[in-house]
Amino acid sequence: MSEVVEGREALALLERTREIVDPRLRAALGSLPGAVRRVALYHFGWENADGSPSAGSAGKAIRPALVLAATDAFGGDPAAAAAAAAAVELVHNFSLLHDDVIDEDPTRRHRPTAWTVFGTPDAIVVGDALLALAYRLLAEDGHPAAPAAAERIANCVIELCAGQQADCAFEERAPEEVSLEECLTMATAKTGALLGCACAVGALYAGAGPDETAALDSFGREAGLAFQLIDDLIGIWGDPGRTGKPAGADLAAHKKSLPVVAALGSGTPAAAELARLYRGHMSPAAVALAADAVDRAGGRDWAQLQASERMARAVYELSRAVPDLAAAGDLLALAEFVTRRSR
Amino acid sequence: MSEVVEGREALALLERTREIVDPRLRAALGSLPGAVRRVALYHFGWENADGSPSAGSAGKAIRPALVLAATDAFGGDPAAAAAAAAAVELVHNFSLLHDDVIDEDPTRRHRPTAWTVFGTPDAIVVGDALLALAYRLLAEDGHPAAPAAAERIANCVIELCAGQQADCAFEERAPEEVSLEECLTMATAKTGALLGCACAVGALYAGAGPDETAALDSFGREAGLAFQLIDDLIGIWGDPGRTGKPAGADLAAHKKSLPVVAALGSGTPAAAELARLYRGHMSPAAVALAADAVDRAGGRDWAQLQASERMARAVYELSRAVPDLAAAGDLLALAEFVTRRSR
Secondary structure (H helix, E strand, O other): HHHHHHHHHHHHHHHHHHHHHHHHHHHHHHHHOOOHHHHHHHHHHOOOOOEOOOOOOOOOOOOHHHHHHHHHHHOOOHHHHHHHHHHHHHHHHHHHHHHHHOOOOOEEOEEEHHHHOOHHHHHHHHHHHHHHHHHHHHHOOOOOOOOHHHHHHHHHHHHHHHHHHHHHHHOOOOOOOOHHHHHHHHHHHHHHHHHHHHHHEEEHHOOHHHHHHHHHHHHHHHHHHHHHHHHHHHHOOOOOOOEEEEEEOHOOOOOOOHHHHHHHOOOOOHHHHHHHOOOOOOHHHHHHHHHHHHHHHOOOHHHHHHHHHHHHHHHHHHHHOOOOHHHHHHHHHHHHHHHHOOO | OHHHHHHHHHHHHHHHHHHHHHHHHHHHOOOOOOOHHHHHHHOOEEOOOOOEEOOOOOOOHHHHHHHHHHHHHHHOOHHHHHHHHHHHHHHHHHHHHHHHHHOOOOOOEEEEEHHHHOOOHHHHHHOOOHHHHHHHHHHHOOOOOOOHHEEEEEHHHHHHHHHHHHHHHHHOOOHHHOOOOHHHHHHHHHHHHHHHHHHHHHHOOOOOOHHHOOOOOOOHHHHHHHHHHHHHHHHHHOOOOOOHHHHHHHHHHHOOOOHHHHOOOOOHHHHHHHHHHHOOOOOOHHHHHHHHHHHHHOHHHHHHHHHHHHHHHHHHHHHHHHHHHHHHHHHHHHHHHHOOOOO
């Protein structure tokens, strides 16, 4: 299968997912009380701040697509997992609303973040409401797998919280005080956990057993970590494609991304140089020097190797859970799509 | 039954509730990841900020006591509802953590609030984690009523969010623009909904039918609103007992409490005087004038009458759900305790 075909396949999957899940999401958001609903619809890109309809995008729907593809891979009916897929997307958006408040991010999906438009209190309570709404969807679903899915999602949310908490705590510490191990655990919690949970929930909705469900969770987690590593590389050296952030963005923001932490822990002269640069203001010249130092300290090679290894592990876990490659094809296409954003 | 005996009975109920629910809560909080756990244990008053054990109080446990008393009232086994009672207490504490961030409250239960000690990001994510933990307890519970309880709690959290959102929105509006109806809806959502939900969850755990469960929800809501009205009166004229806030506290803070909004909407000369006072700085002299204006505008009488009426409705709903007064005794004692805090 060529790369171009794989990319197209993933886009078609995401499109089909939107057709199945969006009506559920719109109905769920529509059930929220007025002022809460308005903020939620703005955040999803379906309304402007003044309440008029917006053609904006509600995100790529990767997580619900993973739910449906996992159900399909185990011979289940994806349509029967629509509420669960919508619940996972609500959890994702709850975490985005709160993360944007915590990180004081001004933009999300090319629009001002909800907290900048409606204020921090509204962004907090509407995030809370989306999390509760996810549980309402599961409670109302009536599918035999819904209780197990609710339990997995609860554990995943706790892991997301721990990841976000660790991320904030790292910001307070000097770069050389954060170990690579802590950083990998944090990235797994923040990025891998919900992708793994989405896959596991889909498996549960097809009646998959505990081993298969656990393997599919690992598949999502490893693919998520591969994505994070590649995203971190793009944050330093830029996107080889056309959609990513500009080169050096993460360095300019003093971000302790995985390649940076790997470089700082290398014990090389380049690590000491990088630590010194990170203590000061990151001018464009300093950013260029820091990128070079990360490279010379081995951070770039390490991240690229890790990303490949994580992706290989993801494929291995997928093959354990779903030995028939034809059945696993959609999940593989989504994982490839997530980790190669330039397509 | 004399008031003193009723008060003692409620205190004994709260004590027994703590014995049943605290071990569950401690085990649940103990399962949280390290840094998240630390903030949670601080918030519950079980640890100091440095992680050393604290003899502090984790609150009065009114809501879990209502769960257990409701289960008991319908002939169920309160011990079987322990996880549900712990879940309701976790939801209460999730909302306290977020409300303290939103309202920028510096103290809670005579200690610095979590956000002032650990920062706003930690208070947000730990609140999120407590909500997820509530759902984990219900998902793991295995009781046949757990899914229905999870659904009720999800709806209640959405109502809590709407109430908090409305409260913030009212702050932005001029006092005379907020209608009494809106204010009552907000108070019901913020204070009544979770008390009603606690009662309803307890009823579900005893296998009560939809009508009885709905009546018990109304009992808790009406008692909650009675409590809020009395709390608002105390916020203006002080606590006749010894435990409440100082007289005038809510007026000094320009709070649009129920007696104030009722007074402002009265169309009396005193209403105009109150509106004028509320537009300026509230000096001690202005606070005294404002309290007098609320009284002359009828806000005090209205609130006292409303509180009595709400309590009467609560008792009526309770008698519909549990006709045997002996069986309803504990719920009644808790409602009386909540609404007469001076004992």
